[in-house]
Amino acid sequence: MPTNPDMQACIDVCLRCYQTCLSMASTHCLETGGKHVEPEHFRLMMACAESCRSSAHLMLIGTALHKHQCSACAEVCAACAASCEEVGDMDACVQACRACEASCRKMAA
Amino acid sequence: MPTNPDMQACIDVCLRCYQTCLSMASTHCLETGGKHVEPEHFRLMMACAESCRSSAHLMLIGTALHKHQCSACAEVCAACAASCEEVGDMDACVQACRACEASCRKMAA
Amino acid sequence: MPTNPDMQACIDVCLRCYQTCLSMASTHCLETGGKHVEPEHFRLMMACAESCRSSAHLMLIGTALHKHQCSACAEVCAACAASCEEVGDMDACVQACRACEASCRKMAA
């Protein structure tokens, strides 16, 4: 595990956002239908899950290049949070994305 | 998040084993060298990280086919735990792999 | 790259099926809607993409444990192909899944 507590906190937040986006897309969104499976929204959910997963991965590897990945991830999280707010009834996802965006921006600085 | 508490527990254990294998391979093993970077051992560490990551993913998607993935994951975890015991000084990894193997075998049943 | 030509062929087929499932789910299925976003079908598409991606990964790592992953992947491909046939208008996906299932069964033997 990383010796830097800020990095471990960011890994935790990324893996939390990854789990929230993937499971909400695959259960809540698919089962609710309508706006929840609108292509652009659903793609953002899938893209956010992947970005967060990959950011955690680069931090676990322990290379300084995680900064670039965390920066990209923050952009995807911001877009996913905005889309979830617009769709509505996606509070858990909005919160996970906002927390991940903030944490990734710090790691990217 | 899954409504089945056993499944969420297995996801947690898989993501813990994924993190432990990947970070120990990339820090402890690479920095220690010697037996820790012997090809077969290091490949098992990388393979175990991937299998656990993928098992968590299929459970988060929420399809019943996670059983096959969890079954495969249990085999990789068992092999990785045995290799870590032989190399030595890998206790955190042995424990994470054994816990993941047991949890995945239950989910595969 | 693997020295075993059968293994490289299976990696190619897995990465082809991964690409086909993920891109068809994210474009064709989301844009068509209706049966194409029925939860069980869409989950299978996502699960199949992940299984194929992970099988290719274990073969690229070069550990003998890829057999277990390929065996799991064959099951997911078979289920995804059947679901795509039932939904209809998914020929590229049916073919990619059937080819991947056959190749993975050979590697798992």
Next chain:
Amino acid sequence: MPTNPDMQACIDVCLRCYQTCLSMASTHCLETGGKHVEPEHFRLMMACAESCRSSAHLMLIGTALHKHQCSACAEVCAACAASCEEVGDMDACVQACRACEASCRKMAA
């Protein structure tokens, strides 16, 4: 599959670089040892494999946010190519990384 031929070309180049980095790390580097398993070099190989894999994934999903991921990937590819050149005897990896860096920079523009 993406209808944009430039994007499909970038996906192909990313998946090629992913395969080259992962398989060379796991076979050539681990079997050769010495400088090839020096922590910083090996971490870059693993990070590059993951970044390329994730860039292909976001392009396959088909969201415009792939730009951020491709930009991050180009940085990781550049660093990996430089490290492989320094280590030496890694020509296939240098070429794959340079090609991926160039293609990702175009997609990120």
